[in-house]
Amino acid sequence: MKKIGFTTSIPVEIIYAAGQVPVDLNNLFINSSRALFMLDLAEEAGYPRNTCGWIKGLYTAALETDIQGVIAVMQGDCSNTQALMETLQMQGREIIPFAYPYDRDPEMLRLYVEKLMAYFSVNWDQVLQAKKDLDQIRQHCRELDRLTWQENVVTGAENHYFLVSSSDFLGQPQTYEQEIKACIQMAREREPNLDEVRLAYMGVPPIFTNLYESIEAMGARIVYNEVQHQFSMPHSSDHILDQYLAYTYPYGAFARLKDILPELEKRNVDGIIHYTQTFCFRQIEDIIYRSHIKKPFLTLEGDKPGKVDARTRMRLESFVNMLKMRGKGR
């Protein structure tokens, strides 16, 4: 089976329909014990120091893995994608273009999806069948997420891991399904967490490897992982076009806010952590989120893969502490 790499969620149904294996290069990079080294390799190849760490990691991951080609999301993901893909192309990687229309135009999306389907030589029946199969698994994602915020028996780290991995289902949907079912079963036996502080995490997944554990050790828990939640396609729809129109991440800050604001209320969060990546254009969007979200808000910044640094830890501790003491008088 051929492997197909990608750098942000794409309609994986198409790849599965073609009998190929999708590989989310982000997960491959960040889960590697060599993550930091992979970044150095990209810098050695000439990537500037002031470029996002994820992009550098993706570059090395795409070169080191035996993939057939890389799907390049030219609109709706990252402002660095084009240069990343061009440098990969220079190294002989095949680039398969895809895009999410900025204005969320359904007809445009259909065209892009059909173009991708043509590349993989699959028809609508095959794609919809693949969607049906994956939707079964996505049901478990929804349940795990509900157990996180409603029953309070799933940790922020578990929620993050399973939802972030639902972008490619680890390339092995059966294994993923077994793993998530086991986690759900285990969680159901637990006593609910009496969280002192409930937090939301928004923004791209963290480059820190122990963020969730660190937060939990401070007596707080993340009950909402915004982008990861979106990766799991939380809103059921019959057609994949509707599904990828409802998916908010590629359509900008305002589309994301429409999803975020009600989730914050529903999940009863005390504060928000907005993670931004050093050198990422999304740092600018922090302005928009701050002005629209009327809850305590902490913006974190991460650069290279590794543990939470001392300064970030200090800020996190202060934030959690502030929320704990709020309104409790002294």
Place this chain on the structure above:
Amino acid sequence: MLGIDLGSRTVKIVLMKNREIMACSLYDTIRFYRQFSRSSRGKLQLDFNGLNLDPETEMVATGYGKIAVTIAGAQKIPEIQAHAFGALFQSRCENFTLLDIGGQDTKVIQVQKGDIVDFATNDRCAAGSGRYLENMASVLEINWEQLSSYDQNPVELNATCAIFGETELIARIVEGHPTSHLAAGVNYAVFKRVAPLLKKLYSDTIILSGGGALNPALVRMIREETGCQVLPIKEPRLNGAIGCCVWGQGWK
């Protein structure tokens, strides 16, 4: 109750009893670690004899974040909390924005009805901090007191980086500006750097702490440019350590 603030440049220790400061001392951070502490099993053991402290006293420490150590036997609290508590105690005020300009970092903390409601810290570098002011004073060949007295006709400076600021300042010296205008420019550059934070975390009362509070020119600029009242506190440099004691003794 002992309060210990492990700052990046100086370590501050305060002994308080019944809400009164009984003793205090300040150490150069590097000297403090070299002479008065040793680390064992991942914790810092203090040399109580050398520091002239009673090992039986309860301790609360802050500022450990930057060096990621904990002092054996001490409770630790985050810096933001320590500084806010210190200012609450020292000012007897419940609504204010605290601006702490320390050796290597700057913190802005907004307090309403006695609770911290928001805070911000500087970027990962020492731009606009005490280190910048010190370096610029030495480029101008004046001391800290002199630097801190000029606030008129500031020369425009843009870089508040403790290193690159030097190049820019030298360029201005070459242009022939008088020292007083150059010094005012340095102070104004620091103000410009914190101004957006003061605006974002607005209160009509501003309290200054850290070494920056000992700069009257900066205080005047803040008062004039923001139109806010700037409340003095008695011990701006010890504020974090005092906050530790106050926290340890239980507020009220």
